[in-house]
Amino acid sequence: MVGAACAYYAARSGLSVTVIDRGAVAGGTTGAGEGNLLVSDKEPGPELELALLSTRLWRELADVLPPRIEYEAKGGLVVASGEASLAVLRDFAARQERAGVRVRQIGSGRLRDLEPHLAEDLAGGFHYPQDAQVQPALAAAHLLRAVGGHGPGRVFLRLGEEVTGILKGASGEVRGVRTASGDLHAPYVVNAAGTWGGRLARLAGVDLPVLPRRGFVLVTEPLPRVVRHKVYTADYVADVASGSAALQTSAVVEGTPAGPVLIGASRERVGFDRALSVEALRRLAAQATRLFPVLAGVHAIRTYAGFRPYLPDHLPAIGSDPRVPGLLHACGHEGAGIGLAPATGTIVARIVSGAGLPMDITPFGPDRFEGTSQPRKEPRHGA
Amino acid sequence: MPNSPSDRAADDPYGAVHDLVVIGAGCAGLAGAVTAFEQGLSVALLDTAGRIGGQFYRHPAPAIGAVRPEALHHDWSAFAGLRHRLEASDVVHLAGHHVWTVARQDGANPRWTVHAVTGVDGDGERPVRVHARAVLLATGAYERQLPFPGWTLPGVVGAAGAQAMLKSGLVLPGRRVVVAGSGPLLLAVASSLAAAGARVPLVVEASGYLGYARRPDVLAVNPQKLAEAVVHGAALLRHGVRLRTRSAVTDVHGADRVEAVTVSRLDRDWRPVQGSGRRIACDALAVGHGLVPQTELATSLGCATRRTQDGTYALALDALQQTSVPGLWAAGETGGIGGAQLARVEGELAGFAVAAQVRGGHEPARDGRVRELQRRRERMRAFAGAMTAMHAPGPGWVDWLDDATEVCRCEEVRAGAIREAVDEHGARDARTVKLLTRAGMGWCQGRVCGAAVARLAAGGGAPAVPPSPERRPLAVPVALELLGSLDTTAPTSSPAAPAQRPDTAGPDGAATSGD
Ligand SMILES: Cc1cc2nc3c(=O)[nH]c(=O)nc-3n(C[C@H](O)[C@H](O)[C@H](O)COP(=O)(O)OP(=O)(O)OC[C@H]3O[C@@H](n4cnc5c(N)ncnc54)[C@H](O)[C@@H]3O)c2cc1C
Numbered sequence: 001m002v003g004a005a006c007a008y009y010a011a012r013s014g015l016s017v018t019v020i021d022r023g024a025v026a027g028g029t030t031g032a033g034e035g036n037l038l039v040s041d042k043e044p045g046p047e048l049e050l051a052l053l054s055t056r057l058w059r060e061l062a063d064v065l066p067p068r069i070e071y072e073a074k075g076g077l078v079v080a081s082g083e084a085s086l087a088v089l090r091d092f093a094a095r096q097e098r099a100g101v102r103v104r105q106i107g108s109g110r111l112r113d114l115e116p117h118l119a120e121d122l123a124g125g126f127h128y129p130q131d132a133q134v135q136p137a138l139a140a141a142h143l144l145r146a147v148g149g150h151g152p153g154r155v156f157l158r159l160g161e162e163v164t165g166i167l168k169g170a171s172g173e174v175r176g177v178r179t180a181s182g183d184l185h186a187p188y189v190v191n192a193a194g195t196w197g198g199r200l201a202r203l204a205g206v207d208l209p210v211l212p213r214r215g216f217v218l219v220t221e222p223l224p225r226v227v228r229h230k231v232y233t234a235d236y237v238a239d240v241a242s243g244s245a246a247l248q249t250s251a252v253v254e255g256t257p258a259g260p261v262l263i264g265a266s267r268e269r270v271g272f273d274r275a276l277s278v279e280a281l282r283r284l285a286a287q288a289t290r291l292f293p294v295l296a297g298v299h300a301i302r303t304y305a306g307f308r309p310y311l312p313d314h315l316p317a318i319g320s321d322p323r324v325p326g327l328l329h330a331c332g333h334e335g336a337g338i339g340l341a342p343a344t345g346t347i348v349a350r351i352v353s354g355a356g357l358p359m360d361i362t363p364f365g366p367d368r369f370e371g372t373s374q375p376r377k378e379p380r381h382g383a
Numbered sequence: 384m385p386n387s388p389s390d391r392a393a394d395d396p397y398g399a400v401h402d403l404v405v406i407g408a409g410c411a412g413l414a415g416a417v418t419a420f421e422q423g424l425s426v427a428l429l430d431t432a433g434r435i436g437g438q439f440y441r442h443p444a445p446a447i448g449a450v451r452p453e454a455l456h457h458d459w460s461a462f463a464g465l466r467h468r469l470e471a472s473d474v475v476h477l478a479g480h481h482v483w484t485v486a487r488q489d490g491a492n493p494r495w496t497v498h499a500v501t502g503v504d505g506d507g508e509r510p511v512r513v514h515a516r517a518v519l520l521a522t523g524a525y526e527r528q529l530p531f532p533g534w535t536l537p538g539v540v541g542a543a544g545a546q547a548m549l550k551s552g553l554v555l556p557g558r559r560v561v562v563a564g565s566g567p568l569l570l571a572v573a574s575s576l577a578a579a580g581a582r583v584p585l586v587v588e589a590s591g592y593l594g595y596a597r598r599p600d601v602l603a604v605n606p607q608k609l610a611e612a613v614v615h616g617a618a619l620l621r622h623g624v625r626l627r628t629r630s631a632v633t634d635v636h637g638a639d640r641v642e643a644v645t646v647s648r649l650d651r652d653w654r655p656v657q658g659s660g661r662r663i664a665c666d667a668l669a670v671g672h673g674l675v676p677q678t679e680l681a682t683s684l685g686c687a688t689r690r691t692q693d694g695t696y697a698l699a700l701d702a703l704q705q706t707s708v709p710g711l712w713a714a715g716e717t718g719g720i721g722g723a724q725l726a727r728v729e730g731e732l733a734g735f736a737v738a739a740q741v742r743g744g745h746e747p748a749r750d751g752r753v754r755e756l757q758r759r760r761e762r763m764r765a766f767a768g769a770m771t772a773m774h775a776p777g778p779g780w781v782d783w784l785d786d787a788t789e790v791c792r793c794e795e796v797r798a799g800a801i802r803e804a805v806d807e808h809g810a811r812d813a814r815t816v817k818l819l820t821r822a823g824m825g826w827c828q829g830r831v832c833g834a835a836v837a838r839l840a841a842g843g844g845a846p847a848v849p850p851s852p853e854r855r856p857l858a859v860p861v862a863l864e865l866l867g868s869l870d871t872t873a874p875t876s877s878p879a880a881p882a883q884r885p886d887t888a889g890p891d892g893a894a895t896s897g898d
């Protein structure tokens with residue numbers, strides 16, 4: 001998703017762009033996650049600023065791209081089960097509001113006006129009209145095609161080709177990339193390799209500590225619309241911000257235009273292990289049926305796992321790498337890469353074309369971990 | 384011995400830790416379960432079905448009052464033998480158990496937890512767990528379908544499905560049934576249908592049977608296969624059934640049910656020969672293109688697979704039927720399509736191997752019986768491999784599809800939408816086609832359309848992204864309420880805690896991530 005957005009905005013500003021992926025379009029984490037475009041879960045700070053910018057850009061994209069990307073400005077509903085968590089939420093929402101988020105408190109008696117099937121014993125909640133949803137794989141695919149033939153900017157797509165080296169010039173500046181089918185020359189290379197962004201950075205000789213954080217999503221059989229918003233509990237916000245390796249689950253429940261309800265997602269740091277976690281599924285199912293008792297008899301027909309790309313401070317790496325001229329990074333968006341993609345793409349395009357930046361990007365500096373990380377050993381299982 | 388381990392296991396099958404849990408009570412699972420028991424293990428045997436026998440020895444419920452179910456089976460005596468040994472054993476048979484996942488707890492003594500849903504057919508659906516020191520996966524296969532215009536019309540049924548229906552309920556799909564597709568099962572299906580009173584005007588086989596003549600080596604060492612062919616051949620002749628090779632049903636006619644089919648000749652690549660179509664009247668079509676190993680319980684655990692000669696995936700097994708994950712064995716069609724006899728041999732072999740492992744006894748490979756079973760397995764696997772290659776779908780079958788042909792029936796995705804995802808949107812494999820079109824996302828989870836979608840995704844040329852075995856981490860759908868109420872604590876004697884996993888990048892295979 002992030003690479004597609006970078007290509008789209010760069011081509012729109014008149015650049016010629018080649019997108020290289022070792023797999024298919026949306027074959028990475030983009031095809032293994034969900035498409036929540038959230039502001040509601042973000043603390044005031046640089047990530048929220050990026051999310052608010054993206055929210056606007058997603059609305060613009062929704063007008064340009066075909067309806068098949070399933071963009072829905074459906075809004076989010078964050079609920080609290082007791083008075084204590086409601087108080088935490090209220091404080092959180094007040095701070096968000098000061099940062100520019102639109103949010104409205106909903107009393108417990110009114111919750112079911114918004115979500116008729118919600119459990120009756122909840123203490124209250126907050127409605128976030130800016131939260132939206134998109135189908136990530138379709139969005140990425142259509143974004144890559146959206147530039148089309150008009151104008152000087154073009155997007156060339158090379159799939160099934162792995163980047164195996166970064167070409168550098170005499171003074172260490174980027175000259176292009178190497179793949180099995182040959183060298184490709186370009187003055188700028190954007191690392192949008194998501195969870196594998198650390199490895200691509202290493203090919204360029206720099207360290208970027210991107211790590212995987214696993215998530216499971218449960219998918220139900222198709223249903224008529226029983227869930228209208230993105231609904232989740234107050235605990236979710238704490239889980240998102242947590243640095244813990246342990247399994248955390250607070251289910252976000254949402255309906256999709258195609259019918260199935262998505263329940264996701266768990267968060268845990270277990271490397272790239274995709275073995276099914278029965279405990280993660282149990283918690284997702286229990287939390288979803290706690291929020292929506294009507295889902296009790298509904299079947300989960302599938303589940304899938306993905307690996308969010310995260311950096312130690314939970315912020316993405318966006319911008320030029322001062323260590324290697326011509327190298328830019330756009331990765332490490334953790335559980336928000338779909339939402340944050342348009343703002344990221346805009347920033348990358350502006351840097352390359354020399355235009356002014358829409359916001360301060362210092363917090364996303366790709367070299368901010370320099371000297372802080374211990375040398376890491378890459379485990380050699382199997383490979 | 385009222386206090387023997389197996390007695391306790393029978394009293395509380397969900398609390399005990401069995402030596403072996405066998406999943407699937409077909410030929411392979413039955414042979415494995417009774418062999419392991421006779422070697423001294425405590426064994427639990429789970430199956431979704433209410434009755435043992437699997438796909439091959441399907442038989443009607445007693446209520447139907449069939450006098451001679453064996454009339455539809457050759458080889459009934461082999462089944463009777465296994466059934467007798469099972470009845471004489473203390474194997475705990477857990478019928479009506481739908482296994483949805485298998486979990487492994489690492490440690491010095493790995494333990495397995497088999498999660499199943501039971502009570503699905505009555506009320507009182509509930510989740511259960513069965514614990515074991517080893518697992519034998521014998522979940523068999525399902526039929527491969529290749530779509531073509533009209534295949535969704537009522538009256539079109541799966542060939543193997545028709546056979547299964549006939550065996551379990553003695554129901555015919557129609558009165559005049561064309562049998563089509565590819566693979567040796569077609570002959571069996573046609574002779575059963577004819578024996579049960581249907582008219583079978585034609586068996587339409589897409590490959591040429593001549594291929595068999597080119598592998599006399601393999602046929603010569605598998606004499607019983609020749610005998611089977613002769614039996615079916617004779618039965619077909621007796622009922623006036625004709626066989627047309629290198630042909631396929633390329634269209635189905637009828638307003639709201641089958642009235643006729645178009646049969647076209649195929650070239651070497653299975654492309655229909657222009658103008659060769661002929662209309663054959665019938666009221667049902669039984670169609671199938673061989674079987675696909677049902678391996679998802681194992682692939683979810685990361686078991687290694689091998690690509691079969693017809694482009695599907697089977698579990699990669701060692702000389703003693705163990706998968707690449709220690710403690711997990713497999714037998715029968717899960718390791719590659721090979722028929723009931725091979726499934727029995729492999730089940731028995733696995734039974735001996737598991738017993739040797741769990742008991743820590745002698746080296747099984749030195750046992751004369753084990754070596755004999757291994758020899759028979761090699762011989763039959765060679766034949767099965769040759770047969771699979773012979774009936775592998777040719778690349779030209781995609782020409783049977785027009786853009787309006789529905790490929791994924793659950794999500795109603797047409798061939799045109801899949802071609803568009805590949806040509807226009809950068810899909811290169813079944814997974815991305817699924818993400819972009821929803822083909823394979825429905826109730827059957829791509830079991831019906833998976834093969835077809837993978838082929839269409841590969842487009843005209845060589846696939847840009849190598850295909851990978853399908854993953855279905857939930858082998859069967861599970862109600863959220865059951866999932867949410869699972870007990871995930873460890874069994875009575877708690878195994879060691881899972882090993883801590885490093886937090887850094889893993890093997891490259893993870894790149895083809897997700898669903
Ligand atoms: C369960 C789950 C739920 C999620 N839910 C949401 C959500 O609701 N909202 C949200 O905004 N985000 C969500 N996310 C996070 C989101 O999916 C990611 O942040 C986002 O997909 C990252 O996009 P990306 O383009 O950076 O990475 P990817 O989509 O992984 O793309 C990186 C690409 O780089 C390619 N690549 C890597 N190395 C090489 C190489 N050497 N040569 C060539 N190609 C290479 C890969 O093949 C891959 O296609 C979720 C994630 C998970 C796991």
Ligand SMILES: Cc1cc2nc3c(=O)[nH]c(=O)nc-3n(C[C@H](O)[C@H](O)[C@H](O)COP(=O)(O)OP(=O)(O)OC[C@H]3O[C@@H](n4cnc5c(N)ncnc54)[C@H](O)[C@@H]3O)c2cc1C
Pocket residue numbers: 406407408409410411412429430431432436437438439440480481482483521522523524525526543544546547568571572674677714715716717721722723724726858859
């Ligand atoms: C529909 C069908 C019809 C066939 N008809 C013929 C025929 O007429 N003649 C012929 O020679 N061969 C036929 N075959 C092939 C033949 O059945 C196999 O060669 C033989 O049965 C292989 O034995 P097996 O033990 O490997 O698998 P099977 O006999 O298929 O047994 C597998 C068992 O596993 C159980 N199972 C699967 N998944 C689960 C789960 N998740 N939880 C619990 N239990 C599970 C199934 O209920 C089944 O009982 C047919 C195959 C199929 C699929």
